[in-house]
Amino acid sequence: MNQFTASLWGDEAFSAILSQKSIPQIIAIIARDTSPPLYNICEHLLFRFFGSSEIAIRALSFAFFILAIFFVYKIGENLWSRKTGAIAAILTFFNPFFFTYAFEGRMYSLLALTVTSSFYFFLSRRWKLYVLTTAAALYTHHFAVFAILPQGLWFLKEYFFCKKKVAIQILKSFIAIAILYLPWVMPLLNQAKMVGTGFWLGTPTLTDFRSLVYKYLAEGIPHKLAQPALYLVLAAFVIKRWGKDVEKNLFLVFWFLVPIIAVWVISQKYQAIFFDRYMLYTIPAAMLLIASGLRKISLPILAGVIALFIIIDSFYFTHPTKRPFRELAAYVTESKRGDDYLINWNSAAHHLWESKYYGIPAPIYLSGDKLPYYVGTALMTEADTVSSLPQGKNARSINRIGVITSGPVEEVKLPGYTKNEVKQFGSLKFLWYLRIR
Template identity: 30%
Template sequence: MAVAPTKAETARGLRLFARLDERFLLALFVLAAVAVSWFLRTRALGASLWMDEGLSIGIASQPLTEIPEVLRQDGSPPLYYLLLGVWLRLVGDGPAETQALSVLIALAAIPVGLWAGWSLFGRRAGIYLAAMCAVNPFLTTYAQEVRMYSLMFTLSLAVTAAFLNVFVMRRRRYLAALLPLLAATLYTHNWALFVSIGLVTALAWLLLTAGGSERRALFRDGLIAFGGAGLLYLPWLPTLLFQVQHTGAPWLNPPRLGAPVQISKYLLGGGTATCALVLAGGSGLARFLQEARLDPRRRAIIAAALVVVAMLGSAWLFSQVSPAWTTRYLGASLGPLLLIFAAGLARAGRLGIAALLIVLAIWSLPRLYDLQNKSNAADLAQAAAPLLHRGDLVISLQPEQTPLLAYHLETLRGVRGLRYATPLGPVRNPHVMDWRDSQERIERATVARNLEPLLATLPPRARVLLVHPITARRDDWDAPWTALVRRRAAQWGAALAGDRRFRRVATLPPFYRRATRIGVRAVLYEKTGA
């Protein structure tokens, strides 16, 4: 005879069913977010590569063991390039294949965001943050680019959440995750140094506002986390110091006071979305700040804000001396920013829901033109490849375009045996840009010293493809490096056009599809006499 379940057993069964139902719905949400993110972030996959993507592919295509040494010429840490090097050997080196790594990293940001928001501010904040990670336009752009910025975003979000869990929520189990996450961030992009300054600033505030015994425990954990990450980063430090001395960013100007506009336009999707986040999120954040002084969530909000402010402030100050400030680098601050906004929207109730829906709708609008037309280098290579032969000379008047040109001509079009040069001189490895002391080298470059020896070595009937950057917008070409590139391009173009030993064969490409980053045009010459 069956025994009827007791009330307690029935209640336990209902609770178990509710938990299973909740987990099913959560899994369904994550799958839906990933599907939407995949749809948005593959619309322009493989459509266009620009100059910086050529740099990435060129470095990653070097032997894996040589990549750290090659980066002495570039100025970046090695983690992304090593990952990309393994990826392109496994998946392929075509435009879509190489960009796909960034797509997968961007998709990984969704569960990271869910964990980050949920672990710190509750389930609703986690869901909101995951949804924002799925459609944020900055991440959508760099999910379809062969660069490290989607990895930098994901790591900065994860490292901020782990830091707050350890030092605010006092969940020391996350200390084991924080240490390698911080080290990985440092090995991904040099702006991680500013992220570290932000984290240390937040830790200093927590130490100042903690009690005696708690202060000692925080200090001990800080030594473990930052000291351990520093030890892991120590082998890279000599290379970093060399890069700082020899591979600066002469292509940038010192930043002014437009950082809020940059963040609003490029990181948060424009004025409407920013206003919705600030107004609705701000109302929720105000409620957090009204909590008791030692309330963990209140302290987490303040600490996260300190991370963002100290990160951007230190980067802005450093860039007044050595410019290292550009929109895509600001993505390092986007992770903690979205974490703060998700917490505020979750606390704002119905207003937060309305604001979130507005933001998600704006962020989900397709913006394909810029991604599909980053550069016209592929058009140029397609037109030039049938006209070039082994031993011909390709001169890129913007030196950092060389790896992209070599990728399109050699890897994709199969033109072998070409020689490459720039105003800096002959290029030994066209797949790697040598930034070492580049500003001083281009200042010394002249037609007589750098161009004439190249032309003199060419036999009759050899061809020269002279590739110019399109410099129509002068305000984009006024930094120390870019201004000289523009000037040298004009000088070398005039010199070759007036050289009677060469005749013009073609102007390439035959049509110009607007490039939203940096476009190129070329003139093909053939040597007719000595």
């Protein structure tokens, strides 16, 4: 078992189910959900040629990840040298948080690719490609807009203190990006309204801010070596030659910190939207910073960082943490009888999309509760939730109810049924309940 073959989790399974639909259907459905459509269109095209297996899904994300690493190298080469580019690329490849999303069947590695390529073309002043990659980023994830903020600050710097001709080119590019994004403005506004009615994130604290920065620098995977790796990364920052190439360093600091600060501030004043994976595209900037302005002592420190990163990543790659839903589905398929009724228990999370992906018909049992606005809500049908168990004549033929949950077994209460058997699959549980006669 490794990260390519691990079971899909909820959001990945939702994406896979959505991507099996036609492109017009994908656009129509996701316009009522929480993200833009580019990743699902790419996944849809992948499915046509390679199928919708876990390996195919993760391979697509890994391909985007590798391309993102290539652009990290190109930025380092553009700003400094091939050596700097190579060191930055290696650091970014093995950065634990960045590494985890190389195997996530969602849009995050595509987001990293489009934003990183956007910054490369911005720096190299290849404006047409900059416009296209930035528009692609916006059509991948809404948080790409925060990547434009440091570029906007650089526009102001160029306009007021440097070359107005360059500033005018940047402004023209911004206008072109806005025009390309116009078709998605109304879906964006509608999605923002829906999220505002009840999203699941809480207001972040300063501790959350610091924790996210540390995650991005070295602590992206829980491991006993994560803290030593962080100390080495911080040491690399301390000994870096900050006085050399100040403008380049400032640009990368803007790239790394401005999106994080902006999202944190918005989460204080308006809707809480501060979540680690939404801004992972800032990680390359941090890795480029510590790969540049090196002193003699820097190389052994960076070698230590890379060594620790590799150990952490290797453990992560060979020890998947995603819930083993495929194994649960195999058990249910084997043990289910014709008259059994299956449900998903709505605990801290539900598993509707995994159930659908692995072919287990099990609606969410709400028992009066209202679902928060989760990813995938727009794809749900009336049949995907039930507020009561089968009653009257419908219940007479049902002797067993199977319950899928990752919450505490004790919280599952089914009127008229008694717990008979519990099967454990990691943190997943499958419970059989028998009807009380």
